[in-house]
Amino acid sequence: MIKINNVSKNFGTLEVLKNISLTVNAGEVVVIIGPSGSGKSTLLRTINGLEEINSGMVTVDGINVHESKDSLYQVRQLTGMVFQQFNLFNHKNVLNNISMGPIHVQGKKKEEAEVIAAQLLKKVGLPEKSAAYPSRLSGGQQQRVAIARALAMHPKVMLFDEPTSALDPEMIAEVLEVMKGLAQDGMTMVVVTHEMGFAREVANRVIFMDDGKILEEADPKEFFAHPKNDRAKQFLSKVL
Ligand code: ADP
Numbered sequence: 707m708i709k710i711n712n713v714s715k716n717f718g719t720l721e722v723l724k725n726i727s728l729t730v731n732a733g734e735v736v737v738i739i740g741p742s743g744s745g746k747s748t749l750l751r752t753i754n755g756l757e758e759i760n761s762g763m764v765t766v767d768g769i770n771v772h773e774s775k776d777s778l779y780q781v782r783q784l785t786g787m788v789f790q791q792f793n794l795f796n797h798k799n800v801l802n803n804i805s806m807g808p809i810h811v812q813g814k815k816k817e818e819a820e821v822i823a824a825q826l827l828k829k830v831g832l833p834e835k836s837a838a839y840p841s842r843l844s845g846g847q848q849q850r851v852a853i854a855r856a857l858a859m860h861p862k863v864m865l866f867d868e869p870t871s872a873l874d875p876e877m878i879a880e881v882l883e884v885m886k887g888l889a890q891d892g893m894t895m896v897v898v899t900h901e902m903g904f905a906r907e908v909a910n911r912v913i914f915m916d917d918g919k920i921l922e923e924a925d926p927k928e929f930f931a932h933p934k935n936d937r938a939k940q941f942l943s944k945v946l
């Protein structure tokens with residue numbers, strides 16, 4: 707579903723991604739971990755073309771992401787992204803936040819889009835919040851709405867960039883639970899997170915990044931029990 711081939715990326719003279727290759731199969735959940743500044747967000751953002759690349763190639767569902775405006779547009783239709791900051795539209799209620807993409811981008815009828823939005827709200831455990839404005843919701847609820855909004859576009863791939871990092875501890879579990887449900891439904895997911903429990907339990911593969919490189923790629927059980935790379939060992943000793 708996702709192929710990253712020998713991708714390098716600079717910001718000015720800073721080399722942020724150094725010849726990265728990674729394949730994610732349909733239905734797979736890949737968790738990316740690593741220290742701050744190691745290039746995790748940048749790598750994730752190359753997948754849906756939020757970042758240009760300097761060399762290499764990224765394809766999503768066979769489409770070359772960085773080939774043209776048209777390919778970029780197609781890939782954006784296929785990928786949903788959830789950020790640390792929920793990025794909801796604060797002047798729109800929850801139902802409108804979720805239905806606006808299908809209406810304005812996909813040309814769905816308002817009624818149809820709102821039926822789907824209501825179903826998705828149920829799926830993320832917030833059936834009673836359709837008329838609420840984001841400011842009235844907790845962080846965990848806002849993030850679940852953000853996930854529903856991404857799902858409303860029927861993506862084939864979901865990208866998560868530290869979706870629980872801005873949340874109070876008691877709200878982290880409710881968001882991870884929704885993500886786990888998505889994984890069980892067979893969604894292809896790439897997740898940057900510091901939630902090692904989620905990685906261990908839900909991921910099919912864990913990727914450890916440091917300094918713009920993938921230093922280890924492993925089965926989560928194996929990785930957490932016996933990390934091979936020294937920097938991965940060091941990192942785990944600090945976060946576990
Ligand atoms: P991570 O998500 O692992 O913390 P990032 O991908 O955000 O890492 O950043 C990797 C490196 O690229 C860091 O050194 C960061 O400062 C730098 N960087 C990220 N975005 C930009 C940008 N838009 N312009 C310049 N440097 C950037």
Ligand code: MG
Nearest residue numbers: 746747748867
């Ligand atoms: Mg980041």
